[in-house]
Amino acid sequence: MSNADVARVLVDLADLLEIQGANPFRVRAHRAGARTVETLAEPIALLVEDPERSPDELPGIGKDLAEKITSIVETGRLDQLDELREQVPAEVVAMLRIPGLGPKKVGVLFKDLGIESLDALEAAANEGVIAERKGFGAKTEQSILEGIPIARHGSTRTWLATARVAVDRIVEDLSELESVTQVSLAGSSRRLKETVGDLDVLATIAEGVESSEVMTALAEHELVEEVLAQGETKQRVRLLEREGGGLEMDLRVVPEESYGAAMQYFTGSKEHNIVVRRRAQERGLKVNEYGVFDENDKPVAGRTEEDVYDSVGLPWIPPELREDRGEFEMAESGKLPELVTLADIRGDLHMHTTATDGTASIEEMIAAAKARKRKYIAITDHSKRVTMAGGLDAKRLRAHWKQIDKIRGSVSGIEVLCGIECDILEDATLDLPDDVLAEADWVIAVLHYGLKQPREQIDARLMTAVQNPHVDVIGHPSGRLIGKRPGAEISYPGLFQAAADHGVMMEINAHPSRLDLDDVHAAAARDHGIPIVISTDAHSTGGMDVMQWGVCQARRAGLEKKHVANARPWSRFKKLLRNG
DNA sequence: GCCGTTTTCGGCCCGACTGTTTTCAGTCG
Numbered sequence: 001m002s003n004a005d006v007a008r009v010l011v012d013l014a015d016l017l018e019i020q021g022a023n024p025f026r027v028r029a030h031r032a033g034a035r036t037v038e039t040l041a042e043p044i045a046l047l048v049e050d051p052e053r054s055p056d057e058l059p060g061i062g063k064d065l066a067e068k069i070t071s072i073v074e075t076g077r078l079d080q081l082d083e084l085r086e087q088v089p090a091e092v093v094a095m096l097r098i099p100g101l102g103p104k105k106v107g108v109l110f111k112d113l114g115i116e117s118l119d120a121l122e123a124a125a126n127e128g129v130i131a132e133r134k135g136f137g138a139k140t141e142q143s144i145l146e147g148i149p150i151a152r153h154g155s156t157r158t159w160l161a162t163a164r165v166a167v168d169r170i171v172e173d174l175s176e177l178e179s180v181t182q183v184s185l186a187g188s189s190r191r192l193k194e195t196v197g198d199l200d201v202l203a204t205i206a207e208g209v210e211s212s213e214v215m216t217a218l219a220e221h222e223l224v225e226e227v228l229a230q231g232e233t234k235q236r237v238r239l240l241e242r243e244g245g246g247l248e249m250d251l252r253v254v255p256e257e258s259y260g261a262a263m264q265y266f267t268g269s270k271e272h273n274i275v276v277r278r279r280a281q282e283r284g285l286k287v288n289e290y291g292v293f294d295e296n297d298k299p300v301a302g303r304t305e306e307d308v309y310d311s312v313g314l315p316w317i318p319p320e321l322r323e324d325r326g327e328f329e330m331a332e333s334g335k336l337p338e339l340v341t342l343a344d345i346r347g348d349l350h351m352h353t354t355a356t357d358g359t360a361s362i363e364e365m366i367a368a369a370k371a372r373k374r375k376y377i378a379i380t381d382h383s384k385r386v387t388m389a390g391g392l393d394a395k396r397l398r399a400h401w402k403q404i405d406k407i408r409g410s411v412s413g414i415e416v417l418c419g420i421e422c423d424i425l426e427d428a429t430l431d432l433p434d435d436v437l438a439e440a441d442w443v444i445a446v447l448h449y450g451l452k453q454p455r456e457q458i459d460a461r462l463m464t465a466v467q468n469p470h471v472d473v474i475g476h477p478s479g480r481l482i483g484k485r486p487g488a489e490i491s492y493p494g495l496f497q498a499a500a501d502h503g504v505m506m507e508i509n510a511h512p513s514r515l516d517l518d519d520v521h522a523a524a525a526r527d528h529g530i531p532i533v534i535s536t537d538a539h540s541t542g543g544m545d546v547m548q549w550g551v552c553q554a555r556r557a558g559l560e561k562k563h564v565a566n567a568r569p570w571s572r573f574k575k576l577l578r579n580g
Numbered sequence: 581g582c583c584g585t586t587t588t589c590g591g592c593c594c595g596a597c598t599g600t601t602t603t604c605a606g607t608c609g
Contacts, residue, residue: 024592025581025582025591025592026581026582028581028582028592029581029582029592030581032582033581033582059582060582060583061581061582062581062582062583063581063582064581064582065581065582099607099608100598100599100606100607100608101606101607102606102607102608103606103607104605104606104607105606105607134600135599135600135606136599136600137599137600138599139598139599139600140598140599140600143599187609197609198609200609229596229597229598230597231596231597231598232596232597233596233597234596234597236597236608250609252596265594266609268609270593270609273593274592274593274594275593276593277593277594278592278593280593281593286593286594287593287594288594288595289594289595289596290595
């Protein structure tokens, strides 16, 4: 059971308890516990297996949840969940995904109307049975019919990179309106989360302007499909259908004097804001999206985010860190990091050419890297195991390196490394012999196949790579594809300790579909003293532009320039090379 | 269900919008 699996069980349990009308705080406790497990840097299974430790040492997890987690890890299931599932069919839980339906209404549909499936729900709505029910009506019935497909297909989260292309354009266009004085991105896309569920944009308007003016402009924007809701201060729209499904966006129009409070409030995360508001309470203050208020409801802050944080005794906290994962402790002790930026990046150490599955030649990739101001790169085509991509065997690889060597002799202003992305095979051997790897300037070891192997075998494979004297870095360590497949199960603490001992680095693969290491594990690797390499894995010249998303992930991990190996100048970076 | 140098009981963040209502519950973020 991976951490995500365990968290899933707790979330499922919370959903079922909620439909059954359980104490909301009890439901919340289960969700909080799930989140703690999901964002834990080590496998929860390791913690459970350790006789010296127990899950109740984790924040928000007490005796009860610790027992549940232990049962889930040891048996793969939970009696209480199985019992509840007997009582509440899975499709009833799926009804929660219908916009406008929450646990209360679903509870009524299920318990009072006896609706147990989405088909039955659709039939009841078509017959007008639901609208007759107290608390429901014609509009609710209609929105149920419209929402059933969403419940059937599940909710989709959109890659940050995809979402930002759309929302950045909307923000730019709205900011050009004369009626508007400020427009900013808030929400999870401001926090640079790897995926976003929806978008939040804030605007302030000039004096004498009605909020409906900017809302009308948004409604008419070419990327907007329809307006879902609109009030005096808030408008919700759906953007045009694209790959990955429609994306919804909230626009909130706020007064100038509340701008900072609103930015703070709508940037989130929810967990972060709960702590901020609790700190306010402790100081006899109240924080909402309009400002910070004292006991007499007199405003004491709100124009800027800095003011809001200052009122609760904190310095401004970068949005990327606002997850209630230690940022408050760092802020209080004056240890907030100065986060790495895209401008800090000097090298790109993972890319492909036409030698395997890339679309550009060595020369083209070098030129593209120079155009992006890279001072050093590594050409790292696939090893032979990746047959689909035309992976290289020893002979072809040596010929490829010879060619790279020749080309790099004729270019200036950039260092080019002869590299390889070498597969770690299912049997825990490497795809190329040591004598070949010894000739490389740069070796990335990766898992591509057999990602579903048991954790012990995955660990053994990674350990082989880490202990090999020629391996420089572990590339996309988990092998996950966001929204498509979970990564391999890894004993991260053991992996990081071994990597630190052997001088092996860890990659944050910058491709929007990977971002692997994720934020939590990148931070854990940093804590082990491991230099992090942010790489694009470019398969084309344009593929080098994904570097920014890798930097986003690094920022969420709290990484500073000094933690990122390829933010070093070449003279210092080359000292990290194993074969150097 | 969790948590506590103010507490082991009694709290647990806050407000907008919608729909179905004549003052509010549910949902959402």
